Amino acid sequence: MAHEPRDGALLALAPAERTALDRAFELARLGPAHGPNPRVGCVLLADDGTELASGFHRGAGTAHAEAAALDNARAHGIDPRGTTAVVTLEPCNHAGRTGPCSEALLAAGVRRVVFALADPNAPASGGAARLRAAGVDVVGPVDEARGRQLVRTWLTAVEQHRPFVTLKTATTLDGRVAAADGSSRWITSPESRAHAHTVRAQVDAIVVGTGTALTDDPSLTARAPDGTLHTHQPLRVVVGHRDLPAGAALHGPGGELVQVRTHDPAEVLATLDAREVRHVLVEGGPTLAAAFVRAGLVDELHAYLAPVLLGAGPSAIGDLAITSIDHAVRWETLETHRLGPDVLLVAAPAKPGTTKTVPPGPAPPAPTPAPPARATPPPEAPRPPAAHAETHES
Ligand code: AOF
Ligand code: ZN
Numbered sequence: 001m002a003h004e005p006r007d008g009a010l011l012a013l014a015p016a017e018r019t020a021l022d023r024a025f026e027l028a029r030l031g032p033a034h035g036p037n038p039r040v041g042c043v044l045l046a047d048d049g050t051e052l053a054s055g056f057h058r059g060a061g062t063a064h065a066e067a068a069a070l071d072n073a074r075a076h077g078i079d080p081r082g083t084t085a086v087v088t089l090e091p092c093n094h095a096g097r098t099g100p101c102s103e104a105l106l107a108a109g110v111r112r113v114v115f116a117l118a119d120p121n122a123p124a125s126g127g128a129a130r131l132r133a134a135g136v137d138v139v140g141p142v143d144e145a146r147g148r149q150l151v152r153t154w155l156t157a158v159e160q161h162r163p164f165v166t167l168k169t170a171t172t173l174d175g176r177v178a179a180a181d182g183s184s185r186w187i188t189s190p191e192s193r194a195h196a197h198t199v200r201a202q203v204d205a206i207v208v209g210t211g212t213a214l215t216d217d218p219s220l221t222a223r224a225p226d227g228t229l230h231t232h233q234p235l236r237v238v239v240g241h242r243d244l245p246a247g248a249a250l251h252g253p254g255g256e257l258v259q260v261r262t263h264d265p266a267e268v269l270a271t272l273d274a275r276e277v278r279h280v281l282v283e284g285g286p287t288l289a290a291a292f293v294r295a296g297l298v299d300e301l302h303a304y305l306a307p308v309l310l311g312a313g314p315s316a317i318g319d320l321a322i323t324s325i326d327h328a329v330r331w332e333t334l335e336t337h338r339l340g341p342d343v344l345l346v347a348a349p350a351k352p353g354t355t356k357t358v359p360p361g362p363a364p365p366a367p368t369p370a371p372p373a374r375a376t377p378p379p380e381a382p383r384p385p386a387a388h389a390e391t392h393e394s
Helices: 015-028 065-075 101-107 127-133 144-150 152-160 190-200 210-216 265-274 286-294
Strands: 041-045 051-056 084-089 112-117 137-139 164-171 205-209 235-239 257-260 279-284 300-305 331-339 342-349
Touching: 015 041, 015 051, 015 065, 015 084, 015 112, 015 144, 041 065, 051 065, 065 084, 065 101, 084 144, 101 127, 112 127, 112 144, 127 137, 144 152, 152 164, 164 190, 164 286, 190 300, 190 331, 190 342, 205 210, 205 286, 210 235, 210 286, 235 265, 257 265, 265 286, 279 286, 300 331
Parallel strands: 084 112, 112 137, 164 279, 164 300, 205 235, 205 279, 235 257
Antiparallel strands: 041 051, 041 084, 300 342, 331 342
């Protein structure tokens, strides 16, 4: 797609447009993190830069952010003609679950459109070109990095045709998930477990192997600390061939239960992709976790580390067929958070060539300091109360 030059694209915006873009990103985050569609925010500006109306997308089947902003304007008796629409994602150009935003913006007489990220979703893309062809002043993409970060799980689905995978581990300092006798309740702190539940409430599916399902009899629900179920319950996916007993907790209240009778992570993800699952949380056990790591199908690691030692017992990740440190699977730490006595490490697969082991010999020159870990709050932690009840997860 041909667009305006990217370098300095943000700086070329009017200050009011840059502020409006920040606000559009804030609004987008009020939308649900789960679901098939991306989070999108939109602000309508008057010629003098004042915000006239705004909107965000509340999930598949509801109005897109641009349509929500136009509706919001009209509901307040504001004529959107001549306004500038500032959007986090390129307006869509397709009639899907709702009508094309390009046409809605044209019909409303919007004069200028600024967007952060081009829409890579082929069926929906082309909104910028359509608007330009109709004489609208269109500027974008102006902030691809921020735009991609906001919708990263959805982008994985659009670009790689599979859900984004977060692997969760909850271990002792020596990487164990249970004692030698199999007892495992509880290794991590209540704070860690509460955090893990807020993550569950924001994903589309939780995936475990049959081994874990049979041994631990988990319910795999997203719960508040008092045990009440969150409004959104992810799909509960059990991977493997063995049947679950009729009385398994997984048959109890919670998200839909799906069994995928395979040991191939790619097949699991293909099955879930066909159901428009965008973000899966793999919770174990060690065999399934190892299969996802070996297949290169983990995008993000959430490692909850408790200050506990066991010295024996199964570890979080099974055999990776690695016999030399040269072949270690290395990660890049993105964030660290303190959760009561525990630490949560959020990591992504290291990019090739960035984490070579230091060869023996004289000490290398001191490295430039790493950028500071991102600020709290922890990822996917409960957001501040949203203005709209259905988007507030707790
Ligand atoms: C959204 N919300 O605010 C915008 C989207 O499933 P549909 O028919 O609603 O279309 C979803 C696609 O539309 C989505 O994948 C993206 O490409 C585009 N833009 N989607 O859900 C929005 N602006
Ligand atoms: Zn749209």
